Amino acid sequence: MTQQAQSPRSTSDVVIIGSGIVGLACAWSALREGATVTVIDRDFEGDRASHGNAGGIAVTESTPISVNGLYMKALKWLFDPLGPLSLDWKHVPSALPWFMAFRRAGNKDRFREISLALARLNDRVYDDLIPMFTDIGAMETLYRRGALTVYETDDAFAADQREWAFKRELGVRWRAMSADEIRACEPSLAPVFRHGVFLDDWSHIGNPERLVTQLRERVRQLGATFVVGRVKLLDLADALAPAAVTDTGERVKGRRLVVATGAWSAALAESIGDRVLLDSERGYNTTLPAHGIGLSREVIFAERRFVATPLDIGVRIGGAAEFAGLTAPPNFRRSDALLALGKRFLPGIDDTGAVRWMGHRPATPDSLPVIGRSPRAPSVIYAFGHGHLGLTQSATTGALVADLLANRTPGIDLEPYSISRFRN
Numbered sequence: 001m002t003q004q005a006q007s008p009r010s011t012s013d014v015v016i017i018g019s020g021i022v023g024l025a026c027a028w029s030a031l032r033e034g035a036t037v038t039v040i041d042r043d044f045e046g047d048r049a050s051h052g053n054a055g056g057i058a059v060t061e062s063t064p065i066s067v068n069g070l071y072m073k074a075l076k077w078l079f080d081p082l083g084p085l086s087l088d089w090k091h092v093p094s095a096l097p098w099f100m101a102f103r104r105a106g107n108k109d110r111f112r113e114i115s116l117a118l119a120r121l122n123d124r125v126y127d128d129l130i131p132m133f134t135d136i137g138a139m140e141t142l143y144r145r146g147a148l149t150v151y152e153t154d155d156a157f158a159a160d161q162r163e164w165a166f167k168r169e170l171g172v173r174w175r176a177m178s179a180d181e182i183r184a185c186e187p188s189l190a191p192v193f194r195h196g197v198f199l200d201d202w203s204h205i206g207n208p209e210r211l212v213t214q215l216r217e218r219v220r221q222l223g224a225t226f227v228v229g230r231v232k233l234l235d236l237a238d239a240l241a242p243a244a245v246t247d248t249g250e251r252v253k254g255r256r257l258v259v260a261t262g263a264w265s266a267a268l269a270e271s272i273g274d275r276v277l278l279d280s281e282r283g284y285n286t287t288l289p290a291h292g293i294g295l296s297r298e299v300i301f302a303e304r305r306f307v308a309t310p311l312d313i314g315v316r317i318g319g320a321a322e323f324a325g326l327t328a329p330p331n332f333r334r335s336d337a338l339l340a341l342g343k344r345f346l347p348g349i350d351d352t353g354a355v356r357w358m359g360h361r362p363a364t365p366d367s368l369p370v371i372g373r374s375p376r377a378p379s380v381i382y383a384f385g386h387g388h389l390g391l392t393q394s395a396t397t398g399a400l401v402a403d404l405l406a407n408r409t410p411g412i413d414l415e416p417y418s419i420s421r422f423r424n
């Protein structure tokens with residue numbers, strides 16, 4: 001898997017650790033600016049969050065997951081073994097600081113600050129994404145058809161009104177739909193939805209895994225060196241050429257190191273003394289290649305907390321938030337539970353050849369990614385923790401990292417995304 005553009009042992013301008021959608025977007029942006037780039041991954045083609053996600057360009061999701069009033073609902077969900085939220089009790093002691101910070105993120109003022117910071121990223125997503133998609137030949141499979149959120153009950157719709165009004169304040173375009181309009185918009189849905197919200201600016205892609213492959217091949221073509229290795233720590237002893245050190249002792253040196261290892265990033269940040277609260281928020285889905293229904297856009301089922309996306313490779317039905325750490329085996333009964341809901345709300349959907357999947361969302365408690373320089377070492381740049389929005393914000397993260405690499409002032413203030421926020 002090593003490309004010969006330069007020797008892996010030479011010092012690149014940039015070493016990017018992680019070849020998920022975020023690391024590859026950083027590599028793409030850096031290469032386009034003429035930097036020499038090495039990308040390291042423990043397994044370039046192995047499974048990762050970026051391969052199996054729902055494919056949504058969810059630019060309207062500018063509020064954090066932690067929201068006032070969620071806790072009562074969350075408690076109820078926890079007692080439903082296949083509900084939208086689950087917690088492996090063995091994981092609780094190590095995750096406690098994360099959950100305490102999650103709770104603080106729902107505080108009224110903090111909620112507003114976080115939302116503004118998310119909106120600042122989401123507002124520029126298409127400006128960054130379209131040039132990258134155009135360059136890698138992915139524009140044809142960017143479907144700009146909006147998305148539809150549907151509600152079964154008046155109460156749930158009423159309860160979300162404050163958040164919808166706030167989203168409008170943040171610049172999100174949406175319009176309410178009646179039951180008849182929902183039916184006209186997506187005739188395959190069961191006729192049980194009383195309210196809908198149409199989100200004009202949401203879009204979806206054809207196949208997340210193919211997008212990663214397209215981007216990886218383009219990054220290779222632009223001259224990146226690929227090194228296979230599991231990075232276990234960062235070594236800053238040589239200030240001019242810090243190194244990513246693999247578990248076999250290989251030292252891959254670059255003038256700058258970018259940590260983009262998704263849900264696995266905390267250990268690398270901690271290896272140079274940067275504390276971060278990052279957990280895996282495990283999500284599940286099932287892809288139905290022979291679905292046999294007509295669905296034009298992503299549908300978000302508000303009360304049940306799952307989505308259905310009409311990918312090119314089938315309808316993908318998924319969601320769930322499971323906190324069980326990075327090593328526990330998947331519990332595919334969660335995929336099955338989501339599929340059962342999907343069948344209820346998309347009657348007649350065919351599950352022949354269904355493929356189940358679990359992936360690790362890299363989740364911070366405040367739903368903000370970590371983007372920016374290490375306060376300890378300006379040669380180390382972080383680009384991880386995008387939670388539910390890693391695909392959406394990938395190109396924007398790449399563009400911001402490129403600004404830092406070129407010592408330009410980034411287009412937006414990066415303070416809200418700094419790893420320093422985890423110091424206390």
Ligand SMILES: Cc1cc2nc3c(=O)[nH]c(=O)nc-3n(C[C@H](O)[C@H](O)[C@H](O)COP(=O)(O)OP(=O)(O)OC[C@H]3O[C@@H](n4cnc5c(N)ncnc54)[C@H](O)[C@@H]3O)c2cc1C
Pocket residue numbers: 017018019020021022023040041042043046048049050051052053054055056057058229230231232260261262263264265281282283284285318319358359360361362383384385386387388389390391392393
């Ligand atoms: C069910 C589900 C649905 C989702 N839906 C959406 C959606 O619709 N829209 C959206 O925007 N986002 C969505 N997401 C979130 C999105 O998939 C992630 O935020 C995003 O893929 C994270 O990308 P990443 O590159 O940071 O991490 P990853 O894709 O996980 O890549 C991390 C990479 O780092 C490598 N790595 C890890 N540790 C090491 C190490 N020590 N040494 C070397 N290499 C290492 C891994 O091999 C991997 O290649 C969803 C996620 C899930 C789970």
